[in-house]
Amino acid sequence: MITVDKLIFEYPGLRALDAVSFKIAAGSITALVGPNGAGKTTLLRCMAALDQPVSGSIVIAGIDVIEQPRECHRIIGYLSDFFGLYQRLSVRQCLHYVARAQGIAEPDCAAAIADVSQRLHIQDRLEHSPAELSRGLRQRVAIAQAIIHKPPVVFLDEPASGLDPEARHELAELFISLRNQGMTLLVSSHILAELEAYCSDMLVLRQGRIVEQVAVNAPAQTQPYKLVLAAAVENLPAILQSIAGISVISCEQNRLALLQIDENISPQHQLLKALIALDLPVSEFAPVANNLQDTYLQTIRQQP
Amino acid sequence: MNLNPELQRQLILECSPARMIGAPTVLGAVFTLTYFLDGYQLGNLTAQASLTLFMLINLLWGTRQTADSIVEEYRDRTWDTQRLSALSPWQMTVGKLFGSTSMVWYCAAMCLLVYSLATDNPAALPLLYFYALGTSLLVQSAGLTLGLLAVQRGQYKTGSILGLALLGFVIVAPQLADISSMSGYLAEFTQHRYWYNIAVNQQYLHQISLFCALFWCIMSNYRLLAQDLGLRNLPWAWLGFSLFLMVYLGGFIPNSSYAFSLAAFGVCILLTYVGVIVERHDPLRIKRLMAYWQQANWRRVGEEMPLSALSFSLSLPFAIFLSFHQQQFAWLNISLHAYPLAVALLVLRDCAVYLFFCYGKNPQRAFSLSLLSAALLYGILPGLFSAIGMTGVAALFFPLWADSAIGALLFAAIQCGLILSLLYRRWQQSI
Numbered sequence: 001m002i003t004v005d006k007l008i009f010e011y012p013g014l015r016a017l018d019a020v021s022f023k024i025a026a027g028s029i030t031a032l033v034g035p036n037g038a039g040k041t042t043l044l045r046c047m048a049a050l051d052q053p054v055s056g057s058i059v060i061a062g063i064d065v066i067e068q069p070r071e072c073h074r075i076i077g078y079l080s081d082f083f084g085l086y087q088r089l090s091v092r093q094c095l096h097y098v099a100r101a102q103g104i105a106e107p108d109c110a111a112a113i114a115d116v117s118q119r120l121h122i123q124d125r126l127e128h129s130p131a132e133l134s135r136g137l138r139q140r141v142a143i144a145q146a147i148i149h150k151p152p153v154v155f156l157d158e159p160a161s162g163l164d165p166e167a168r169h170e171l172a173e174l175f176i177s178l179r180n181q182g183m184t185l186l187v188s189s190h191i192l193a194e195l196e197a198y199c200s201d202m203l204v205l206r207q208g209r210i211v212e213q214v215a216v217n218a219p220a221q222t223q224p225y226k227l228v229l230a231a232a233v234e235n236l237p238a239i240l241q242s243i244a245g246i247s248v249i250s251c252e253q254n255r256l257a258l259l260q261i262d263e264n265i266s267p268q269h270q271l272l273k274a275l276i277a278l279d280l281p282v283s284e285f286a287p288v289a290n291n292l293q294d295t296y297l298q299t300i301r302q303q304p
Numbered sequence: 305m306n307l308n309p310e311l312q313r314q315l316i317l318e319c320s321p322a323r324m325i326g327a328p329t330v331l332g333a334v335f336t337l338t339y340f341l342d343g344y345q346l347g348n349l350t351a352q353a354s355l356t357l358f359m360l361i362n363l364l365w366g367t368r369q370t371a372d373s374i375v376e377e378y379r380d381r382t383w384d385t386q387r388l389s390a391l392s393p394w395q396m397t398v399g400k401l402f403g404s405t406s407m408v409w410y411c412a413a414m415c416l417l418v419y420s421l422a423t424d425n426p427a428a429l430p431l432l433y434f435y436a437l438g439t440s441l442l443v444q445s446a447g448l449t450l451g452l453l454a455v456q457r458g459q460y461k462t463g464s465i466l467g468l469a470l471l472g473f474v475i476v477a478p479q480l481a482d483i484s485s486m487s488g489y490l491a492e493f494t495q496h497r498y499w500y501n502i503a504v505n506q507q508y509l510h511q512i513s514l515f516c517a518l519f520w521c522i523m524s525n526y527r528l529l530a531q532d533l534g535l536r537n538l539p540w541a542w543l544g545f546s547l548f549l550m551v552y553l554g555g556f557i558p559n560s561s562y563a564f565s566l567a568a569f570g571v572c573i574l575l576t577y578v579g580v581i582v583e584r585h586d587p588l589r590i591k592r593l594m595a596y597w598q599q600a601n602w603r604r605v606g607e608e609m610p611l612s613a614l615s616f617s618l619s620l621p622f623a624i625f626l627s628f629h630q631q632q633f634a635w636l637n638i639s640l641h642a643y644p645l646a647v648a649l650l651v652l653r654d655c656a657v658y659l660f661f662c663y664g665k666n667p668q669r670a671f672s673l674s675l676l677s678a679a680l681l682y683g684i685l686p687g688l689f690s691a692i693g694m695t696g697v698a699a700l701f702f703p704l705w706a707d708s709a710i711g712a713l714l715f716a717a718i719q720c721g722l723i724l725s726l727l728y729r730r731w732q733q734s735i
Contacts, residue, residue, distance in 0.1 A: 010588055012734050049534050050384055054592055069534035073388050084385040088317055100309035101389035145385065 001026035001153065001184045002047070007056030009042055009208075016042045017053065018208040024186060024201070026152075029179050031195040031216070032188040034205035040188040041081065043205065044155045047186070048078040060153055074103070077146035077154040081161070083138055084145075085130040091117075091141050092126040095148055102149035116144045119174065135162040143171075147178065154178065156187045160194050172197040224249055225268075227257045227275070228284035236280075243274050258288065308395050310386075314373065314403025319410070327411050331357070335418050346422035354422060358415035362440035364470065366408040367447035371462045373404035374451040379460045383532075393530035397448075397522065405444055412440070431507075438514045445521040452528040456584045458668075502556060516552070520545055538606045539614055546575055546618060562629050565622045569644060572619030573651050579612030580655045581671065585662040587734040612655055616648070623648040627709070643709045649716035650703065654678060656723040663727070663734045681719075 002024040009017040016039045024030050032040050045051040047058055049069035058065040065072045086094050092113060099109045117123040120140040130138050139159065147154060160168050168191075175185055175198045186203075189195050195202075196216065204212040232254040233239065240248050240257060249258040261271065268285075275282050334357070338350040377383040386396070402409075416436065420429055450468060454460070498504075527541045554567035589608055596604035623644040657677050661670035686702035689695070699706035703715035 010591070010735070012587055048388065050387060052534070052592075054588065055595060067536075070390070074390050076388075078384070078388050080381075080384055082381045084382045086313075086382055086385075087380065089313070093313075093316060097309055097313045098385065098389070100306075100312065101386070101391050103390040106306050 001028075001061060002186070003057075003059045004043075004047070005057045005059075007043070007046060007053050007058065009039070009046055009051065009053040016208050017046065017056075020056070020205075020208070020210050022203055022210050022213050024184060026184050027179060027182060028200045029175055029185040029187065029198050030201040030203055031192075031199040032186055032203050032205060033190075033192060033195070038205040039208040040205055041157055044078070044157050044186070044188055048076055048155055049073060050078075074149075075151050075153060077149070077151040079142055079146045079154075079156040079159055081157045083130075083142035085138060085142060087129060087131040090127050090129055091122060091133075094130065094141065095126075095144060098145045099148050104149060112148055116148045119177070120144045121170065136164060136167045139163060139167075143174070147183075150181075150183075152182065153184045154186070156185065158189055159187060160189055160191050168194050169197075224288045225259045225261055225271075226284065226286060226288045227259055227282065229255045230281035230283040231255070233280060239278060239280070243271070243278075246271070308399045308403075309389075310391060310396055310399025311403040312399075314399060315406055318369075318404065318407040323407055324410070327407065328414060331411060331414050331418075346418070348422075348424065351419055351422035351424070354415045354419040358412050358419065358436065361408055361415065362412045362436075363443050364466070366405045366412075366440060366444040367468075368462060368466055369404040369408055370401060370444045370447035371451035371454070371466075373400040374448065375455055375460055375462050378455045383455075387533055393526050393533055393535065396529045396533075397525045401441075401445060401448055401522070401525065408444075434511065435514070438511075438518060442514065442518050442521055445518065445525060449521060449524050449528065452525065452532070453582050456528070456532070516548070520548070536604075536607045538603070539609065539611055542575075542579075542611045542614060546571060546615060549575070562626070565625050565629075569619055569622035569626055572615050572622060573647070575615035576612045576619060576651055576655065579610065579615050580658055583610055583612060585659060585667070587663055587731050590731060591735050616652060616655070619648055619651070643704060643706075643712040646703045646706075646709065646712035646716040649713070649720050653681075653716065653720050653723050656720070656727045660723065660727045660730055663730045 004023075005021050007017050007020040008015065020039075020043060032043065034040055042051065046053050047060070047065065049065045049072045053066065060072055061075055063071050063075065086097070089097065095113045095116065096109050099112050100106065104112050113126070114123070117126055120143060122137065122140050122144060125133060125137060125141075130141055133141065139162065143156070143159065146156070160171055163171060172194060175187070179185060179198070187195060187199065199216055202212070202214050202216050203210055204214075227240075229236070234254060236254040236257060237248050237251045240246055240251075240259065245262040247260045249260050251257040268287075272282065272285055275285065334353065335350060338353045339346060342349045374383075377386060391399075416433070420426070423429065446468075451462065454462070454464070523541055523545075527537065530537060549571040550564075550568040553571055554564040589610075593605060593608040596602075596608060626644040654674070658670055658674040661667065661673045664670070681701055686698035686705055689698040689701070690705070695705060699711065700715050700718075703712040703719070706712040706715060
């Protein structure tokens, strides 16, 4: 759905994006993470054809963004980190304007506004001015503006900043619902715990380079298992290798092991039975939670 | 009805019911007062007041509105919302130009109506309507152009634009006042003037000129908006405008190649200065341009080419032609010579000086620092050396003082080489 190839963007005296290349599959929700100043917003703005890179290419749904920026605008939704709402209009007027400006015909605008406001739970705020709304509600109005024309691709720059936990949960549900409708989302955020709830992939950007692109929330059977014993057992790796269908990823102090289990192996309890049968003092045996924050920190630490 | 969305938004903002009622109430009070002062009739005072109000409203308020229609988008950070829309540059131009001034036109129309009822010279009304509407649209459109240029340079205050609008008001107001009088109308209608060798009706020339100015002003808005929306365009509009000015200022149909070349050279030089001052100077644009040049991607080179560079390139053939057909003369008997190629190099030097300051740490001061440099290079330093009898040294700073074209060219080339090398070094530091 999205292909970025050797993208270079420079500010005077600073290379903000350095030969960035990646692909994003259709129907995915990708988290764009990285430290402050890594180039996340710049990358999103380039992909939204708002800023012009020095070189490289961006193709979204077959459209060359750099060559055809206006065609790109028709198929994307973009939420900037400062919302871009008209304070002198009511929420309904804001949505109506964006709907019309995105090419929705006048007779269809009311239905589009009703649909998007219901999805974002702002139907009772339509007559308010954005200036009267809380940050969380303004955020929702801005997201409504970004998706009112039902674009196949949506870029969101820090969508959850300033939201309370309940609003974040609703936002996560909204993103999953948008993905289920076939949209592809790229979400930049600092709040990794919240991204974990809905992201399928993670792009790690550091000093203008993509340092990692990993799948998160992978199916449980492909995840490693962690085994913790109550006491150390001599020659633990060899004992574990003797069980069919298990490979040992790592073993520490003959007490803690990370195991990779074959996808076709019988359920977890049968494996546990085998471990107990070997008289191992098992105190913990569970899939390793593929925590986005852990993955991110691991990635960041591994890179020079 | 599928109304232009930007026009619709502006109408919602501008034409609130309170304003639709309030404006006629205030104007009604003013005209009631002038009615009483006129001795309970719509007389001369009412006519003058309505025309003055029309001009104030349309030229000052209207210009502010059009400039604000774009500057506010940047200030309120809503411009990206518009850039991400499917609106075309033409829709935006129309929406901003006519939408932001909808209330202005509503009030101005009332003033014009009162003037039409109060004037003692109804025969002049059609011409007055034409000029009133034409000049108002021109000034408002220029306000939008200036607003677009200001935001491209990162200036989000409209004070300087209003200053220019005030200047426009001072220029236009007396003209309209003249037209409103019967004597001026009849006298000018029959007057013929010579434009080079062509006898033209002055009134027609004014009207055509107004149309042309309005066309190019709206075209500039369209192109600037297209540029901001990320549309890539070759500089055909700028070339067209250059050609138009050459033909217009060169006397329409050239009867003398020397006179035409002189006018064309002047136009190119003027547009070089205009281009370098109004364009956004991003050092990375030059980097992109050079990358495209190395890739032999000529279309992109054309798109990234600064307009000032284009005008300067156009001036060179005329400079060469004029150099070979030079009519020897000295200006004002002060030994100041016309060496076209040296003049072209001085223009290049001036542009390089401006860019040198633009790529510095305080680009917002580039214009004032360039003016200061120009005062030193054109006036103070040559004047100083000339005053103490060192004319040769004076010519080093201002090559047109030199007694020979070769000498002038050499001095200008030395200056250009020096400043261009400094500019190149500063550009490298800034990328």
